[in-house]
Amino acid sequence: MGRTTWFDVDGIKRGEWTAEEDRMLVAYINKYGVRDWGALPKRAGLHRCGKSCRLRWLNYLKPGIKKGKFTAQEEEDIIKFHSLLGNRWAAIAKQMPNRTDNDIKNHWNSCLKKRLRRSGIDPMTHGPIKTTSSTRSSPARRHSSSTSSFSLSSTGSVRLLNKLAAGISSRKFGLDRIKTVMISSEPRQVDDEEKVMIGSKKEEERVIGCFMEIDKNLISTMSLDELPCDSATTTATTGFVAAFSDYSLIESYDLHGRSRA
DNA sequence: AACCTTCGCAACCGCAAGGAT
């Protein structure tokens, strides 16, 4: 299996890698480490572009990479993380040691997406597939299927977390808003027009990381002092709650996850 | 047996983020 080998106008080799090329790349990286992908091919004696070398190393040659069939648990994890993070394969891969983002993406596109559709689940929203276009899905019902993210608990707070996750992954609820609240120690209101993009990608990773930590703990309440987590996570929780508290999205739940109705 | 379709996966491409200058 593989792509046809060909050479571009600059004489750079494209297509399938040979065992000898793999050996040369691994030998070079083992000796000199990974730095300056642009210069690496020439130094390693490869007629490839740096990008191709990087891809080959990260997705195939790097030690510890797990290849082959995904287990049922891994598939469940992918679906769960996708419901939280969307098509953010690199972020999902960070939650799944030894699997590459490319592998996860391929498996999702070729298998899991279709499987969800066959089960009547929209792979993008993780809610039921709508037969009519006019009705909007209720967030509270979005994770009610057996393949949903948090089937272990049906408490309000878990549903709240699901809603927050859906909001974050869909980018519907302005990460900038969350970040703004998180950076300032005191929760405050931010006007819609106020664009305070504090966050870099790293910052975003931190927000997501904090959220994932909360997720893992499957907290039964949103009471901050009961959270078994570090200050960063608590700050994140404060941020999430404050950032979303004025959205109608969570109007049915108070900060302790109890229904107000 | 021949052809067609689907699956699985490696690799490419374009673009954006972020660091260096």
Place this chain on the structure above:
DNA sequence: CATCCTTGCGGTTGCGAAGGT
């Protein structure tokens, strides 16, 4: 602050294998 360069990411494509007709 602006520009350039490198790195990383996500979408997509290409192709052999496997399965179906």
